[in-house]
Amino acid sequence: MISGAQPTLHTERLVLRPFELTDAPVVEKLAGEFAIADTTLAIPHPYPDGAAEQWISRHGPGFAAGTLAEYAITTPDGALIGDIGLFVNPSHALAELGYWVGVPFWGRGYATEAGRAILALGFGAFQLHRIQARYFIRNPSSGRVLEKLGMRREGIHRKAVRKWDRFEDVALCASLVSEWRGSAA
Ligand SMILES: CC(C)(COP(=O)(O)OP(=O)(O)OC[C@H]1O[C@@H](n2cnc3c(N)ncnc32)[C@H](O)[C@@H]1OP(=O)(O)O)[C@@H](O)C(=O)NCCC(=O)NCCS
Structure with missing residues (x-):
């Protein structure tokens, strides 16, 4: 369990920091792309207008409860380019x-690059045993990430969720802490 303020994470090219309410217009612009x-x-x-502020306002309480670590992916000059959590x-x-x-x-x-830092946070400070991720199989770039x-890809849940008007096949991937330690060694 992690305590105290949400740490800022630094990678070779990125700074991962908690979102601020002033990020909302950029979130709406970037995440607003189809x-x-x-x-x-x-x-x-x-x-929706205002949804980014509402979303950002949930991050602090989520981190304090130990259930959420949401990060703005930013460049060293301060530009917000994405989200990871x-x-x-x-x-x-x-x-x-x-x-x-x-x-x-x-x-x-x-x-x-952001993902590597988040896995280190999860398996490190959060002392997690397993980190998993799901992606639509029609989204191979996420699978590649x-x-x-x-x-490790563990399997495919066939037509498991509805997106827009279609059911999506969803791949499940995961790392265990032992595997992550092994790969980092
Ligand atoms: C998925 C996403 C986060 C990837 O971000 P990114 O910063 O471009 O990812 P990276 O550059 O680290 O890696 C992308 C990899 O996918 C590969 N890739 C891109 N399009 C691909 C395709 N059609 N088929 C296979 N691989 C593909 C890239 O070549 C790269 O792999 P490489 O380094 O071996 O060349 C981004 O496309 C995105 O935000 N998509 C919309 C939201 C989303 O899908 N989020 C994930 C939900 S599970």
Whole structure:
């Protein structure tokens, strides 16, 4: 269990920091792109006015409760380019990883770089046993991110969720702390 303020994380090219309410307009712009909503389960389209503020205002209480670690992916010059977070289930020392990167910033390895830092936080300070992630199988770039993070694909849930008007096949990937330690060694 992690206590105190949510730490800022630094990687080679990125700074992962807690969101601030002033980030809301950029979140609405970036997450408001159809391409972001299309392959995520919970992001609506069009992105409702005011939804970003509400979403950001839930992060602090979630972190304090030990159930959420949501991070703004930013560049060292301060630009917000995406989001990454862990939804923690403390009873099982388990978390679900979720992320998006703004369309103009795709393909530069940012999701993977941010993901490595979040796995280190989860398996380190949060003392998690397992971190898992799910993605629509029609979204191979997300599958590739998880593969680059060293996650193992465990199976496919056929037509498991409804997105827009269609049911999606969803792949489940995960890393156990022992595997993560082994890969980091
Ligand atoms: C998925 C997403 C986060 C990836 O972000 P990113 O910063 O571009 O990811 P990275 O650059 O770290 O890695 C992407 C990898 O996917 C690969 N890729 C891209 N399109 C691909 C495709 N159609 N098929 C296979 N691989 C693909 C890239 O080549 C890269 O792999 P590489 O480094 O081996 O070349 C981003 O596309 C996104 O935000 N999508 C919309 C929201 C979303 O789907 N979130 C995830 C929900 S599970």
